[in-house]
Amino acid sequence: MSIDLVTALRTIVGDGGVLDAAELGKRSAGTYRFDTLKAGALVRPSSTQQVSDILRWCHANGVSVVTHGGLTGLVHGADADPGEVILSLERMRAIEDIDPQQRTATVQAGVVLQTLQEEVDRHDLAFPLDLGARGSATLGGNAATNAGGNRVIRYGMTRDMILGLEVVLADGTVLSSLNTLIKNNAGYDLKQLFVGSEGTLGVITRLVLRLREKPLATNMALVGFDSFDAVAKFLKHIDRSLGGTLSAFEVMWQSFYRLVTTAPAKGRPPISQDHAYYVLVESQGADQELDTRRFNAAMEAAHEAGLVANAAIAQSEQDCRAFWALRDDVGQVLQGGMPVVFDISLPIAAMEGYADTLRTTLASEIGEHRLWIFGHLGDGNLHVVVQVKPMDYLALRPKIEALVYRPLAACNGSVSAEHGIGLEKKPYLCVSRSPAEIALMRTLKAALDPKGILNPGKIFDRHPAAGAD
Amino acid sequence: MSIDLVTALRTIVGDGGVLDAAELGKRSAGTYRFDTLKAGALVRPSSTQQVSDILRWCHANGVSVVTHGGLTGLVHGADADPGEVILSLERMRAIEDIDPQQRTATVQAGVVLQTLQEEVDRHDLAFPLDLGARGSATLGGNAATNAGGNRVIRYGMTRDMILGLEVVLADGTVLSSLNTLIKNNAGYDLKQLFVGSEGTLGVITRLVLRLREKPLATNMALVGFDSFDAVAKFLKHIDRSLGGTLSAFEVMWQSFYRLVTTAPAKGRPPISQDHAYYVLVESQGADQELDTRRFNAAMEAAHEAGLVANAAIAQSEQDCRAFWALRDDVGQVLQGGMPVVFDISLPIAAMEGYADTLRTTLASEIGEHRLWIFGHLGDGNLHVVVQVKPMDYLALRPKIEALVYRPLAACNGSVSAEHGIGLEKKPYLCVSRSPAEIALMRTLKAALDPKGILNPGKIFDRHPAAGAD
CATH class of the missing domain: 3.30.70.2740 (Alpha-Beta Plaits)
Structure with missing residues (x-):
């Protein structure tokens, strides 16, 4: 089986495009994993046509396909079995187009998030998706998992930043839906199906992403609270007062704040460690002077209303980075x-x-x-x-x-x-989905992937009778 | 047929809940229509359970169902045939919950958009979907058509404001997916299927909508341009300069501006009628004094950069209303x-x-x-x-x-x-969708509505062979 698989895939992508099971054993299973990859083969197509040819062959031969992006997932969504093929988008890393007027980027699915962030920055634009794994997560993976991250409150999830997708369906059909328009109600919005489907309904090969004008001003504060009620009230207060510019609202319970502000962690506490809750609040706007006035006025009003127990307001970019470093120092939980x-x-x-x-x-x-x-x-x-x-x-x-x-x-x-x-x-x-919801998920899976070859057994079991769901 | 239909539906919703074909002949076919409704019967359920019972009966008896909201659509998406049943949500008009902390509204599908706007305003919140038909369009209809409107550039389409849906499927199954969370990646995001599907995949009965803090400050200008290139450059300039507060960017070509600023139209031109293009630009923020400074500085910079030929800046709420009235006076095209x-x-x-x-x-x-x-x-x-x-x-x-x-x-x-x-x-x-895209739309339709009873023949023909698509 394994040899046939490798041979067949090599006829599609060339010898160097396929790793066999032995070579896979030398590759890490992911950024947060201690084991190595397992599968019958790993294939690295360099074009949508090759992805289509691979899927057509796998579909005809009943071989299952697990798609890989940057392997930064945390839920074993990309694990493969020995008889399965891993389809890695690592050779499809082209940023094909950045359109500063339409404010769109067209990219291949293997482009790394941070690479795109840096490239659009050169056009004075921003792609506002941001998360800890930015340096290795791919945009195809971000889309397939509907990644969230730090600025969802302002810009939404990955879903909200996707205008168009090119997807290869289970049987090799190329569904080219590379819309660049914010408004397009010409029939069902098919891309929504694939966003967040974790590779079970199709393989995302290209994306059209919505860009924003680059923010020109940032304000931040680290705020301490003595009750959760005050935190909740402060969220409403600051969101309203910042008039659409609130870009992050991150909470830390006391024990986490102490963890990341006490040695061996590198961070030190900007405010006392004795509060029950801490919030990192950030606004992104356009005019540093006016934004700072508004931000400080909003903080002052919160203080006067008795919501805030303590606060440190960032005075520099360095302060902002230091505040974010505390929130991001999640690695301390390994201590x-x-x-x-x-x-x-x-x-x-x-x-x-x-x-x-x-x-x-x-x-x-x-x-x-x-x-x-x-x-x-x-x-x-x-x-x-x-x-x-x-x-x-x-x-x-x-x-x-x-x-x-x-x-x-x-x-x-x-x-x-x-x-x-x-x-x-x-x-x-x-726990979160009803039997009717799970049944409809299965209906969609059966309609789009009747042979069940795409990332089988992920999200729900292959056969209803077999699993707990 | 018609008599059986009416009798069967009356056993589900009571006598007053059903109008027969003759009574339908007295009802208008819609806000922008000159004809009256046509169908075998119109049924007005007052609960999700009744909607489910109606669909179960229609499914079992092969009767097609056309769902009606406020009848403000413009593409004959709600037309019915004599053998079909119109299912009107007009008795399901309850605003069930407004949660100022979670910033969500839970409503029945028949609630009129403007009714919700006014109700949330009383909680110092906003539901930012807004369009000319606000006084009669229903939220179920807004969702089923993924309505857009005036503030999409800031807040997105209706899709972007929906957190959860309750939908009755073709066979009467109630799919309750009343999520209130901004982030929920527990399997496929099923509600996306139904948004914009024009009643062909299910009947939306309840919605959870995302609310925003109510904007506290508005700025507006009506701007004249001598070239389209300047308009395009101004969009980027003003979006960046307003730092996330741009809430509308409406264009009028010269002939439209002249139409709505010349008698018999009631409007008068705030600036000369000799420019090639006019843009109505609006920002919504939180602090009138600071926002006005920023808005005026951005307008001044545009003027200094030579982008703007002429501009009137609103000095009052009355000015804002007058500017919007010009853009909204679409009725003049009937002259x-x-x-x-x-x-x-x-x-x-x-x-x-x-x-x-x-x-x-x-x-x-x-x-x-x-x-x-x-x-x-x-x-x-x-x-x-x-x-x-x-x-x-x-x-x-x-x-x-x-x-x-x-x-x-x-x-x-x-x-x-x-x-x-x-x-x-x-x-x-x-013109806008490829054969592969239309084929996948049909696959979804067949999977969710195998008997084809939901708003048949809309978007694409019942049978592939029969139509131009």
Whole structure:
């Protein structure tokens, strides 16, 4: 099987375009992984036509295909089995066009996010998607997983930045839907199907992305609060006061703030470590002088209204970078134990109660552990990290998952805010989605990929009878 | 047939909930229509359960269902045949919840847009979708057609304002996907299927809508330009200078500006009628004093850069209303003839050439006519109106449609920016969509509505062989 596979793929893309199982064993399974890739072969097409030829052959021969971008996913959404083919977009890295008037970029799916950010910056434009994995995540992967990140409150998810897609369907059909228009109601908006479908409905090969004028001014503050109610009120206050320029609203519970502002972490606390909550607030505008006046006035009004316990306002770009570095120093959760990392969303009104309950249930059911909560509060998105002793990790992980996920059903929360489902969250999809919703997902899968060759078993099981969903 | 239909539906919703064909003959076919409704019956459910019961019965009996919102559509997307049932959401008009913290509204599909706008305003919030038909268009209809309107450049289309939907599928299944979260990547985002599907994939019964903090400051100007190039440059300049607060960028070609500023129109020209193009530019922010300084500085810089030929800056709310009244006085196109009205989108770089070509081809092929162009330039959306003598209308209309639509293919334009396809634009769908795209639309239709009972024949024909697409 494996030899036929490699030979067949080499006739499509040439010898150098295919790695066999042995060569795969030398490649890392991803940025956050300790193991190596597993699959029957890895194929690296250099054109949409080659992607189409590969899929046509795989479709005819019943071979499954797992598409790879930058391998920065966190939910085992790109794992492959020994009989499957990994289709990597690593040779399709061309930025084909940047149109400063239409404010669009047309790119191949393998372009790395940061590469595009830097290229559009040279045109005085911005692609506002931004996330920690910017240096290796690809735009095709961002689209396939509907990536979120730091500025969703202002610019939306990846979905909101995509104007057009070229997708190769399961049978090799090229669906070219490279729309460049903000408004296009000519029939169903097909690209929406593929955004966030985690490679299960088609292979994204090219994208048309919406660009923005580059922001010319930034303001930031790190704010301490003594109650969650004050945090929630401050969000409304600052969003309204900044009149459309609020670009980030990141929260850190006290334990996370202490973690990233205490050695061995490099960061130091800009304000006291004794507050219950900390918020990093950022605005992006056009005029540094006027924006600073507005920002400071809004902070002052919040202080006068008694919302804010303490605040440090960034006085320089260096201050801004230092504030972001605290929020981004997520690697500290690896100190002294093994972290179980979660990405959930829930209504703001439910957050405090959810966190309190979680603290209680973890204490009573898990024993020794550490809990950190932080995230994109403006979008309802929290990252929850529960750290346990390495030797307890495997045994405790399912128990911790249940404690984190189960209570989300009651408050209409989601088991995945921005990371997707992959294999990891599949058993918990039913917490956030009803049987009717999952049935319709299956209907779509069956309609677009009747043979089930595209990233099979991800999001939901291949056969309804086989799985927990 | 008709009697059985009426009787069966009355057992579901009660006697008063059903109008028969004779009663339908007394109801207008819509806001912009001169005829009356035609169908086998009109049924008015008052709950999702009733909608489900109706669809289950229709599905079992092979009866087609055409869903009605506010009947403000412009593409014959809600027309029904004598054997079909009209399902009107007019009894489902409850605003169920407004959550000022989560900034969401949960509404039944029959709620009128303006009703929601006014209600959220009382909570110091805004629902930023806005369009001329606000007083009768329903939110279910806005969603089903992915309505656009005046502030898309800032807030996006209706799609971008929808967080969750409850939809009844063709067989009566209730798909409850009433998500309130900005971030939710738990499997496919099913609501995207139904937004903009014009009632062909399901019946939207409830919506969760994203609200915004209410803007506290508005600035506006009416600006004259002597070249299209200057208009395009001004768009980039003002968008960047306003730092995220640009909320409308509406263009009027000279002939339209003259039409709405000359008697019998009520409006008078705020600036000379001799410029080639006029732009209405609006910003919405939070601080009137600072925003006005920024707005005026941006206008001054544009003037110094030689972009602007002439400008009137609004000094009061009354001025703002007067400027909008000019742009909105579309009814003037009814003066002295019959208008053929178009809603297209195309890249900004192609607009001037497109308009020039259209002027030339109309002059050589249509004979006596008037041409007006205006629209939401910031979104690439133009409305084109060609007025001819009433007696020539029917003969000339297909010819005019061909002249307007055909050239869009070469510039990647769309035959529908915001109005949808319905019946009217069906012959031209192929201008903007490839055979592969239309085939995938049919695949989705077959998967979700295998019996083809939902708004059949809209967007594309029932059977591939039967139509021009």
